[in-house]
Amino acid sequence: MKINRLLIFVFLLVQSFLFAQTKEVLFTIDNHPYYTDEFTRVYNKNLDLVKDDSQKDLDKYLELFLGYKLKVEKANKLGLQYGTTYQNELKSYRNQLSKNYLNDSKVTNELVREAYDRLQQEVRASHILILVDEGASPQDTLKAYNRIIEIKKRLDSGEDFIAIAQQTSEDPSVKENNGDLGYFSAFRMVYPFENAAYKTKVGQVSKPFRTRFGYHLVKVVDKRQNRGEVTVAHIMIVKPNVSDAAQNEKAKATIDDIYKKIQQGESFESLAQQFSEDKSSASKGGVLQRFGSGQLSSEEFENVAFSLVKKDDISAPFQSQFGWHIVKLIDKHPVRSLDDMKAELEDKIRKDERSLLITNSLAKKLRNKYTIAKDAKALAQVKKVVTDAFYSQTWEVPANTKDGNITILTINKTYKVSTLVFLNFVYSQQKSNIKTKPLTKLVDELFEKFTDEQLIGYYNENLENEFPEFRYVMDEYRDGLLLFDLMEKEIWNRAKSDTTGLMSYHRANLDKYQWKKRYNVDILSSTDKVTIEKAQNFLKKGKSIDYIKEKLNKDGKVNVMAKSGLYEEDYDVLSQYSNVKPGVTSIVNKDKYYFVVNVKDTKEAGPKEFIDCKGKVISDYQQYLENNWVDELKKEFQISVNNDVFAKVKQQLVK
Structure with a gap:
């Protein structure tokens, strides 16, 4: 049966780590060494997970660990590590795991606290929006700003908010909602909007503020406790x-x-x-x-x-x-405690505009952590090739940039970034519609942003060297993904497609796939014994279910209900009868209900046809193949266990 990749092996379940032990070769598979430190670490890590003391036996655990590594070797031998899906999923997992390291804990904790405090309330607000792009020209920005200021003056003089919203707001929904956004809480609006809503008192209108959509005014209509x-x-x-x-x-x-x-x-x-x-x-x-x-x-x-x-x-x-x-x-x-919600809030913050506060803080720390060298001449050359076409988003990186391979940025004396990489970065920033002028100032501004991005990228690429626990998790997940793909190829897909093997397994294990005695029935129920007795009499006279319901469900009351189907003998109320025969049964009582059953047909107990239990056969066959898999792998690979080293490991672990 398929299982989640993250649960593919017990070695991947807990992310707690011990300091690495002295490394010695514990065993080899086709001359590939596996070391004592990894075996010791994963054994200790999973020790508390096993409840059966027999599973703590080191000899048995070595067999388990060896079998696991044999499967990984088989996966590598088949070249599964080069698969596109595997590579993409490994990259995706690393990106997810690295998020725990790519933040500033102080800033993150402050944002978590703020979000949690806001989640205690729901705010109902209305707004007025004057549209203006993030990268709008200074003239257009000033025009929009002046408009929102004029609107604020009108509101301050006592004019009605709804009337002004209908007249001036450029939010398309204003025609339907008069600017009313209903109740919301943290993370439901863009961060600047949320800030304004929570910082404005009920009945008051905020100062003008800007989001990526334009300028807003928010009137807070109500605040209520979060209903949890x-x-x-x-x-x-x-x-x-x-x-x-x-x-x-x-x-x-x-x-x-x-x-x-x-x-x-x-x-x-x-x-x-x-x-x-x-x-x-x-x-x-x-x-x-x-x-x-x-x-x-x-x-x-x-x-x-x-x-x-x-x-x-x-x-x-x-x-x-x-x-x-x-x-x-x-x-x-009620709303959960901060401790219960912390991980969830951190994840939401990473996906929110708030994350920019964390990124900027991290970049600032990395500027102090690493040495940075900027090549002024190379930057000057870039300024010569970036033209006014940038502002109209039509600028292209020159096709034959002779200085493209010149280093423009160096981090920690070893990590070098070329001019061409920066030029491509500049090209990508056109989508942001930045209007900074003159061009020299624009390029300087983009270079600072580029430097922060490269610093964080360099830090990210070196997480395995900076944090041993990060490396351990990635190594284990890498092996786990390979094992998943291998099992899919060698066990799960093989079991599904091996029709001959499945049929043979079904025939050889027919005692596992048996029907109990089954009945084709109508089951009628009522809380009233007199009603069910009447239903019983109707059934004995051969009346249909529709007829019975029509006769007994009167005056707006539902006195009897029915269901029909083919059920095994121990199904629900059928288990109350010791000797079921075709025809109408006696009345039985169960859970305050009275039941009568019309048995239309019976099917004797017997073996299930393959088609009736195919899913169960496939699952059982997969387990059968997996149970014999390691023995096959031991024949395929050359294995050598260093028993003297293993004896020392056992002495260390039993202390």
Whole structure:
């Protein structure tokens, strides 16, 4: 069975590290040495993860470690390390891991604290926007600024905010919302906008401020406590896939019937288990994972869920874009503690405009950490080839730049950056629509930005040398990715495509793939014994399910419900019967419900056809292949274990 790459082997599970031990060769695979320090480190790292003392046996652990390295050797032998997907995923993982090192912890912690404090509140605000590009000319910028200043004066003199918003705001949505943005919290707006909203008092209008969209004025209408998260259960009838009035009416009728049964005192959880079409939650009585504002795809569902006040409150049926629902409140949860949210907030900050504050701080530290040498002559040559076409975003890097290979920047005396790299950087910055003039000043400004970028890039490339723990994680993840790709090629895909092997395995292990006795049935249920007795009589007379429901569900009450299908003998209420035969059963009671079953047909216990259990056979066959894999690899590779060195390792580890 496929597993997540990050869980491919227990060696990858915990990122805690010990100082490296003295290195000696523990074993070789085809003359490739593997050392004691790695074995010791991964053994100690995973020691607390295993609960079975037998798994701590060093001889067995050596076999496990050797088998793991054999698979990695096989992957390298097949050239999987050169695969494009592998290379891209390794690069992506390194980029993700490096984010923990490419920041300024002090600035990050300050931003985390600020964001957390803001998450305690939701702000409702309206705004007026005057559009102006980030790279607009000084003239256009001044024009937009003067307009927003005039608007602010009008507001200060007492004019109505909504009326002025309708007249002046260049936000396209103003026609529909009069500038009202509703309630929001941290990370929902661009950072400068968020700052203005949280720093402005309720009922007041902010000073003009600029974002990448232009100049804004924000009026704070209200601030309320963040409503946190909520846990609810629901019963759902799925919206029909086609626009069929009859089908839609049937779905609504079903949810209404269920709601009537709830009002009659029947169990929400039991009804969810029987009738909810949300398969992921029905078996759990309809309970969903807790969520907060904006975390679901349905605003209607969220609003209803948060509107419930007391535990066990139940909503009336309502419709979302997914279907019809009834919601029951399980619990409400306040905003989590800072410790619980810290990692999540750090991740959001890295993806937000706030990250520029961290990047700028890191670059400043790196300027002090590393030696930087700028070639003034090379920079002067660049200034000669950058033209006014930059401002119209039509400038091109000269095709035959004779000075292209001249070093323009040197970091730590060894890392050299050519003029051509800087020229390409200048070319890319045209998209930013920068209007700095004259050109010499523009190039100087871009060179400082370029230097910061190169410093951070140099630091990033050397993380393995600067931080041993970073190197350890990357080595282990590199091996884990290879092992995943190898297993996909040698085990998972092989098992899926080996039809002959699968069929043979199925025949050889037929005792594992057996049907229990099955029944084709109609199952009727009611909380009222008299009603279910009437249903039983109708069934004995050969009446249809529709006929029975029509006769027994009257006066707006749903007294009986039914479901039909082919079920094994231990399914739900069928397990209450000791001797099921074709025909109508006796009445049984379970979980405050009365049941009667119409058994239309029976199928005896027996072996499953391959097509009926193909998924399970593939999974079992994959496990079978994997269990015999290491033995095959031991025959393919030359292995030599240094037993004297291993004896010393065991002595060190048992102390």
